[in-house]
Amino acid sequence: MSKSSNVIAIVGKGGVGKTALSASLARVLISSEQNPLLVDADPAQGLTYLMGFGPDHKTIGLVRDEIIEKARAKGKDAKEEIAATFDYLIAETLMEKESFSLLAMGRGQSKGCFCPLNNLLRQAIESLSRNFPYVLIDAEAGIEQINREVVRSVTHLIILIDLSFRSIAVAEKIQETLKRLWIECRLGVVANRSSGDSSQIQEALRAQGIEIWGIIPEDPVLRENDLKGKTIFELPENSAMLIAAQKIAEKIS
Numbered sequence: 001m002s003k004s005s006n007v008i009a010i011v012g013k014g015g016v017g018k019t020a021l022s023a024s025l026a027r028v029l030i031s032s033e034q035n036p037l038l039v040d041a042d043p044a045q046g047l048t049y050l051m052g053f054g055p056d057h058k059t060i061g062l063v064r065d066e067i068i069e070k071a072r073a074k075g076k077d078a079k080e081e082i083a084a085t086f087d088y089l090i091a092e093t094l095m096e097k098e099s100f101s102l103l104a105m106g107r108g109q110s111k112g113c114f115c116p117l118n119n120l121l122r123q124a125i126e127s128l129s130r131n132f133p134y135v136l137i138d139a140e141a142g143i144e145q146i147n148r149e150v151v152r153s154v155t156h157l158i159i160l161i162d163l164s165f166r167s168i169a170v171a172e173k174i175q176e177t178l179k180r181l182w183i184e185c186r187l188g189v190v191a192n193r194s195s196g197d198s199s200q201i202q203e204a205l206r207a208q209g210i211e212i213w214g215i216i217p218e219d220p221v222l223r224e225n226d227l228k229g230k231t232i233f234e235l236p237e238n239s240a241m242l243i244a245a246q247k248i249a250e251k252i253s
């Protein structure tokens with residue numbers, strides 16, 4: 001991958017392997033000393049755990065709750081104070097390791113619409129992202145986050161699919177949504193846990209003008225690793241998933 005500001009988001013239906021691929025791509029970037037920023041956009045925080053963090057950490061959702069509470073308690077006077085502490089709060093939420101950083105979005109408890117605050121949060125995250133050559137976003141299942149423009153600033157969108165014709169329909173829908181929102185983003189499909197002949201499906205994707213960035217085989221070592229609750233760093237370097245992730249990283253460079 002070339003060194004510039006790349007924002008890579010991984011989307012797809014529930015359970016297709018988004019978190020496993022995000023963590024594997026993160027490991028590839030970490031081993032080539034790219035110091036990525038990882039954004040765990042799924043409230044379930046699977047990526048956060050897979051990268052080796054425990055349950056006690058701040059999330060953007062919690063920060064958002066704190067700000068809303070402060071604003072409610074102080075009324076208008078809180079505006080300036082909030083503005084002054086905003087970057088500090090985001091920085092405090094950032095989990096830093098020597099070779100990568102991670103921001104967990106979580107989910108706040110506050111009910112109601114706080115659009116100006118959400119916009120501020122998005123801007124703060126976007127400006128933080130600019131300090132990193134690579135940003136990797138593990139999205140929530142489904143395509144809702146694309147519609148909500150949460151991953152608005154992405155440069156590369158990886159649609160992870162299984163090799164079913166239904167998945168192709170989903171990829172096409174995402175392609176349409178992208179055309180409406182960010183035409184400039186590169187889009188590619190990665191097929192996970194594929195076995196058998198996939199040529200017909202690959203053909204259908206190509207006919208739709210969708211690039212195929214990789215095919216990941218079933219990886220029993222990864223499955224075992226996950227069952228034992230191990231981190232991605234405990235996955236052997238020659239595992240099928242890591243080999244595939246390396247190739248995907250080269251493909252989108």
Ligand SMILES: Nc1ncnc2c1ncn2[C@@H]1O[C@H](COP(=O)(O)OP(=O)(O)OP(=O)(O)O)[C@@H](O)[C@H]1O
Pocket residue numbers: 012013014015016017018019020021042044046140141192193216217218219220222223226227241
């Ligand atoms: N190629 C693979 N080989 C074997 N197991 C895999 C493979 N890809 C993913 N898995 C396993 O499938 C399960 C689901 O994967 P993962 O949690 O990454 O999916 P997800 O898309 O992030 O799910 P969710 O939508 O719930 O966030 C995990 O146990 C993971 O280890």
Ligand SMILES: [Mg+2]
Pocket residue numbers: 018019020042046047
């Ligand atoms: Mg996940």
